[in-house]
Amino acid sequence: MPHPLPSPREITASGPLKGRVTVPGDKSISHRSLMLSALAVGESRISWLLEGEDVLATAAAMRSMGADIERGADGVWRVHGVGVGGLLQPQAALEMGNSGTSTRLLMGLIASHGITATFTGDASLSKRPMGRVIEPLSKMGAEFTASPGGRLPLMLRGINPAVPIAYTLPVASAQVKSAVLLAGLNTPGITRVIEPVATRDHSERMLRGFGAELTVEESPAGKIISIRGEAELKPQEIVVPGDPSSAAFLVVAATIVPGSDIVVENVGLNPTRAGIFTALRLMGASIEEVNPREVGGEPVADLRVRHASLTAIEVPGELAPSMIDEYPALFVAAAFAHGRTVARGAHELRVKESDRIAAMAAALGACGVETEEFEDGLAVLGRGGDPIAGGATIATHLDHRVAMSLAVAALNAKAPVTLDDASPVATSYPAFFDQLAQLQA
Template structure:
């Protein structure tokens, strides 16, 4: 998983995209469903699980720590070990490219009396883990990381761990989730104070599995999340809705390729994740929500998206936590819009799989887009709907979202856009190219 041969791919101007597709399951919910099922007593069943490299890394890690996980007839069956029952893994846990797996599993291990070594690929090994190391160390975990708080790192858990109250210094669902997962096996009450709300999949799913978790919100919108430790989780049957971060690429593709009319089935629309749809609609995007419903405790709908003349806007930085992973593809939409799009408050993008602000700015300039990079965002002057120049080779930096964003840009370019290595896309969206091809028939 950590050594892949580069697979370049060129993406060219597209015929109108037409048809209906179903996207892979939500990655965030897939990770959490495996982890919590592995801590429940009894058998949980999961359908719609995203079967990309990132989620499979989580499955392999939970197996290594004692859970029984098997895939049968499209359904995943997990026999858990119970909270407190994780076993010492015999070998290092290979996280591949998955920052979510790494940070959340560090939280799980932190309050168990075991030692685990976390390793990953070159991209993941360059990402700092300090924002998770700090709170978990305060709970008693002994963490030895590589320089800069990076992988490889070794974590010695403490049981019983020390309950505490932690105010998130930056908006991060992964840090919040790591602390809550550590709190599962910590006696007493662990509190996370969240000044800026982030995706709440962990809270929803922990409550669904029977954890004693409460959320209070004050007048300023600050959330106080409390979890009572030494929990007993009950097995669940889970249906994973479609991943809005994966849907994002096809939403933008349909908006920018003339003549397109695409329906994307069963997209998760958790309000902490649906910021991109709101922003694109504000830009004039024709996105209709059909058959709104609840799937596995999460809001979902079918999205019908039709080609639209987008207009540049100033994107409110307050919406960033609800669409942080979707900014790369939003930048592509902005490149085809009429007028200027301004984004700010995106410091978080500099510590993702790559420095997504710098990488997107460089790549967009290479295909003819007027871009100005600031410390915490991009300013993009759009083409007014005219095709982009294209004709460049783009370095994806082993970042799946960068690769897919420029693949979509190629669909609205005069000359092909070549991605230096499309292989990282498999971490989150194994059938991305096949679905795209199905809409071009």
């Protein structure tokens, strides 16, 4: 799938951020809402679905396999599902764009159906490893023909009935866990995933909500998540909470720009996702939870964020699984702290949309921030609250989070910062630049 022509963008510091803003719906929950609604029998309704390119790729894939998915004029998405086991043979390749989540979870979904699908993606996605999903799904009986290195494009031949397995995750990955559980939905018997290190639990919460028989128990080896196959899923009314990964960029922006005072509304605070806010608070950030509540089984609150003086920390390694996508934003916060922040234990950053450790080290270095790169993270020498130099053109590497991170850093830079390509931001947060402008106004 070709990527659009590069869209350079210059960002200039323009004073404090003020006001209220609502971030897009959670990307992880949006993907899962569409997939499980497409496997339920009857009509599900989804409010506040993230309408970024990644989630739209999931919607297109489920349509191509028989689900009826439409967005109403009221902004509510209505999904008429085909039932577990009812997926149809897609007539064309499944175009995944930049979405690793869509690809890995759909591989799981299709693996236990008797259909064949070809997955393609853009240049960035085609570099990402799929072997970690191919391995357990192959044990269940699915067959794969992948590009060298277990990458896209690849062809998947599902099998029905698939073989239930007990699989211990070799890496902390919610995507691998979810792929196996989704394959288990249409697999006779009980499929188990053993999780030595906890990862985000949206799949478990939502599978239960749709009526799947799923249990979680603690053991010396870690959490054992078991799902009984040949499930019957019931349609649901889903309200998607605001994405904490998207909120993190605005939270960091308000924290580092003097005089800022904003409220980010309706932010999902699932404890398996909220590590970035814990880390920022450890550094001294002013983040107040207002009106805490529960929406669709997920904890939610409005976050009031004010400018604060930050102090460098050594980021606790146990936070890594709950903030793996937010490290680029954390590195930016660290650039404005007093002292040297060290964040390690995040090997996963090497195999995201880009090598985020290398990309962020290069980007911050170009803006005058001293960093030290490790195999599993980064050390950042902060400026003690002073503006960074800026004045650089940043390679975003087709990575939405690298682009948004440097856009935030530019809000407290002496000279404008130019992103060589801002278009990848549309994969997860299409309104990002408009909302930044709204808060700056």
